[in-house]
Amino acid sequence: MKINVQDFFNQHRLSPQQWIIFGFTFLVALFDGLDTAAIGYIAPSLLTEWNLEKSHLAPVMSAALFGLAVGAVSFGPVADKIGRKTVLIIAVFIFSTCSIASAFAQNLEQLEILRFVTGVGLGAAMPNAVTLLSEFCPDNKRSLLVNTMFCGFPVGAALGGFMSAWLIPHFGWESVLIVGGTMPLILSVLMVFMLSESVRYMVIKNKPTAQIQKILNKIDASAAQATEFVLTEKAAVEANAKSGIAIVLSKHYFIGSLMLWASYFLGLMVFYAMINWMPTLFKEANMPAHLGPIVAGLFALGGLGAIANGWLMDRFNGNLLIAAFSFLTAVSVAFIGLSLGWGLAAFIAVVIFAGIMQNTAQSSLPALAANFYPTAGRTTGVSWMTGIGRFGGIAGSYLVAYMVEKHLGLVEIFYILAVPSVIMTLCLLVKNALYKDEAQRLRSKGAGQVSHTPGH
Numbered sequence: 001m002k003i004n005v006q007d008f009f010n011q012h013r014l015s016p017q018q019w020i021i022f023g024f025t026f027l028v029a030l031f032d033g034l035d036t037a038a039i040g041y042i043a044p045s046l047l048t049e050w051n052l053e054k055s056h057l058a059p060v061m062s063a064a065l066f067g068l069a070v071g072a073v074s075f076g077p078v079a080d081k082i083g084r085k086t087v088l089i090i091a092v093f094i095f096s097t098c099s100i101a102s103a104f105a106q107n108l109e110q111l112e113i114l115r116f117v118t119g120v121g122l123g124a125a126m127p128n129a130v131t132l133l134s135e136f137c138p139d140n141k142r143s144l145l146v147n148t149m150f151c152g153f154p155v156g157a158a159l160g161g162f163m164s165a166w167l168i169p170h171f172g173w174e175s176v177l178i179v180g181g182t183m184p185l186i187l188s189v190l191m192v193f194m195l196s197e198s199v200r201y202m203v204i205k206n207k208p209t210a211q212i213q214k215i216l217n218k219i220d221a222s223a224a225q226a227t228e229f230v231l232t233e234k235a236a237v238e239a240n241a242k243s244g245i246a247i248v249l250s251k252h253y254f255i256g257s258l259m260l261w262a263s264y265f266l267g268l269m270v271f272y273a274m275i276n277w278m279p280t281l282f283k284e285a286n287m288p289a290h291l292g293p294i295v296a297g298l299f300a301l302g303g304l305g306a307i308a309n310g311w312l313m314d315r316f317n318g319n320l321l322i323a324a325f326s327f328l329t330a331v332s333v334a335f336i337g338l339s340l341g342w343g344l345a346a347f348i349a350v351v352i353f354a355g356i357m358q359n360t361a362q363s364s365l366p367a368l369a370a371n372f373y374p375t376a377g378r379t380t381g382v383s384w385m386t387g388i389g390r391f392g393g394i395a396g397s398y399l400v401a402y403m404v405e406k407h408l409g410l411v412e413i414f415y416i417l418a419v420p421s422v423i424m425t426l427c428l429l430v431k432n433a434l435y436k437d438e439a440q441r442l443r444s445k446g447a448g449q450v451s452h453t454p455g456h
Helices: 005-011 016-049 054-082 084-102 108-134 139-150 152-171 174-194 199-204 209-217 221-225 236-240 244-248 254-284 291-313 318-339 344-372 375-405 410-435 438-445
Strands: 002-004 228-232 449-452
Touching: 002 005, 005 139, 005 199, 005 228, 016 054, 016 084, 016 108, 016 139, 016 152, 016 174, 054 084, 054 108, 054 244, 054 375, 084 108, 084 174, 108 139, 108 344, 108 375, 139 152, 139 291, 139 344, 152 174, 199 209, 199 228, 199 375, 209 221, 244 375, 254 318, 254 344, 254 375, 254 410, 291 318, 291 344, 318 344, 318 410, 344 375, 344 410, 375 410
Parallel strands: 002 228
Antiparallel strands: 228 449
């Protein structure tokens, strides 16, 4: 009996095995968020204990961001070559052990190197988690599950704050890095024994039938009857003959790749500009000092809106949905500076709305990318989008620093910060115009098949 792998997922209810995969990838996202944010939580203690100026921490702060970009760009093609599970476990092992090692750094130079290597692991982990989960999802729940998993990141970042508030006074700043590294280290060991490799990946790599059946049997026993496994997807035959990099840069996918890279870059540009500078800007605007960090936190929590958008993306055009959220981000960010004169309640309402719109759009992009690329290039596609996009975070921080140096007012600063979201909207509309009907057209003509039979 011939079994189409994706049809198999679509025809059966989500099994405990698929929920295990969701749980592992959610925890990867959670620990990723915790470790990414850790340096911010321990920074005040470092300033005091090591007798530093704030400017001295800039290289340490940026080291992890550069590591994230390097890890995402370099490990994506590796995962498309040797497997999602293997690279995901290696990535979690790297960032967990380096987080623990960072607790024993004796000076800024050592901490900077360790944070860079930690960033490499963090950058490799998330795209692989997104890809692995997406390849176990039925079509009608993929975006919802991937977006929900991705929300583990802001949850982890928030958890790190609560954890740090208790640990640092009792055990010192080192304890945050040790605890934040030990938990994912244990997770990486559990994943060796309990996490399954993507069966879509296994089919295109012609892995033994018995291995594929062993995994699918955990989802439904009917897989035992299979004599052949096939994978039907867009551009499958052409894609199977290429490396992940070749697919992402191919004539067919290149413009779409550019639009995704630009969108992620521009989105992170706005996010990091807002998160890093809102407390400082609002303090200069004579807003109560304690409200700056709270408002910034409320902005970040808007990412939970991605869960609802995942449900919508499974039913409607993801390009247009994220474009709409990006446009609303531009409008609301543009009004933040003006709303300071409308009263505190109105101001906070505008910031929260902007946070929901911006973070929903940003957190939905990995699911959009996972749906866009074929299996043979999916991890490379998602990884390169997130890796290249990381430089947007660096650009956003420097952009606000430049505007502050030029003594621009808050109204002008937020007007300018709205521009990247306008451009992001246009990028997504271009992608939609070029690729909107692709999947439907290929289905109607008969998409290529990758098949696997016993003995191959």
